[in-house]
Amino acid sequence: MFLPALSDVKEITFPCHPSMEAVLTVFESPPHVPFAIERIFTIDASRAGKRGAHAHRACQQILVCLKGKIALVIKDGLKEKAFALDSAQKGILIPAGLWAEQEYEAGSLLMVLASHRYDEKDYIRDYNAFLKLREQNK
Numbered sequence: 001m002f003l004p005a006l007s008d009v010k011e012i013t014f015p016c017h018p019s020m021e022a023v024l025t026v027f028e029s030p031p032h033v034p035f036a037i038e039r040i041f042t043i044d045a046s047r048a049g050k051r052g053a054h055a056h057r058a059c060q061q062i063l064v065c066l067k068g069k070i071a072l073v074i075k076d077g078l079k080e081k082a083f084a085l086d087s088a089q090k091g092i093l094i095p096a097g098l099w100a101e102q103e104y105e106a107g108s109l110l111m112v113l114a115s116h117r118y119d120e121k122d123y124i125r126d127y128n129a130f131l132k133l134r135e136q137n138k
Contacts, residue, residue, distance in 0.1 A: 003137050004095035006081045009074050012091045025088045035115040042111050045104035052102040055124040059116040064091040068108025075099040077134040
């Protein structure tokens, strides 16, 4: 298994086209999304709270905050990197094999672009199991 580093996490800026009435933001695969999008889902946080706290074995994701503000922390088992998601024009590419946690402000809306369809077997939900997997695949 290829083990990505925190340096493999990328910020992606999506093109936007503002007008007097609205802003059109474009998410195309390719060129803006570096994988074929197999699944798109949203998380609408009516209250402040935490989500995520898992890694994926194969699925890559891009997280985009459509509304509100979301604090994102990505970990490789040794180090971590924090991001503030607060714009539909900015996304964070999370390669498979990295741990991600989000903290939502009330009223936030997150969109996730995923390279794979949902598969529970792709998830690593226990942090100690994640650390063990990273250690085994050095």
